[in-house]
Amino acid sequence: MTTPDPLLVFDRDVLRLRRERAARRWDRQAFLKREIADRLVERLADVRRAFPLALDIGCHGDEIAEALGQSKTVGTLVRSDLGFGFARRAHGPSLVADEEALPFAAASFDLVLSAMDLHWVNDLPGTLIQIGRILKPDGLFLGAMLGGATLWQLREALGAAESEIEGGLSPRVSPFADLRDAAGLLQRAGLALPVADSETIEVEYGDALSLMRELGAMGEGNLVRERRHGLARRATLVRAAEIYAERFAQPSGRIAASFEVLFLHGWAPHASQPKPLKPGSAARRLADALDSVEQSAGEKAERN
Secondary structure (H helix, E strand, C coil): CCCCCCCCCECHHHHHHHHHHHHHCHHHCCHHHHHHHHHHHHHHCCCCCCEEEEEEECCCCCHHHHHHCCCCCEEEEEEEECCHHHHCCCCCCEEECCCCCCCCCCCCEEEEEEECCHHHCCCHHHHHHHHHHHEEEEEEEEEEEECCCCCHHHHHHHHHHHHHHHCCCCCCCCCCCCHHHHHHHHHHCCCEEEEEEEEEEEEEECCHHHHHHHHHHHCCCCCECCCCCCCCCHHHHHHHHHHHHHHHECCCCCEEEEEEEEEEEEECCCCCCCCCCCCCCCCCCHHHHHCCCCCCCCCCCCCC
């Protein structure tokens, strides 16, 4: 019996097939990617410099290029996507590329962008290392990916329904990275000045079944390798929709779905970047600044 590889969480062969299907009618379900791309490009506007050559990893329907518009911040934007259907939609240079094996030479790009794509990577630290490798010194990585709190309502409703109807649980909503781990992943990848933060996008749907159909159309359905294969029981899905409506209905009568977006920001190392001071190099003692008494390591203050 073959032991499953613990690093292979997601079935990327299925992901590629779903990307191809989603590309055929992408304009109908591009709203979430468009919103995330807009927010990512807004953050780029805070960086006061130009990037002659940039890469968009996971371009989908060219939303990052649309968000950039006529901005002179980025010169040439190269697009890549796992699906051929998306790569050929691009209105500029594009190619089919796997995020887990980026086919670019070292120090190729001044800027790497990625929106709503890297949450499907099995080895996220490895992909971030590759991104750092293809960046030129002092090049910038800006990424936005779905985080661990995404679709927590759906996870809760499906779990309750499956326990009630089928007497057990299976992974029905894919696990994503948490914010508390994100900055550490950037640092592990060798990127300097790492910053990670999150925003939540709330979307309303008519009911939970509509939400699940929308996720499928976007190619964002469950991709966990250990998921239960075959068709889900209709009774389980109907009960999940009922539980969802009972617990998360809005005043409008519709249901809310939360998408947590993690924003990642890191630079390829360069000598010009700020560096932390060496221990003992401070001009003033911290105790003086705080008007307190300095104690040696291990010394315990006496209580009055």
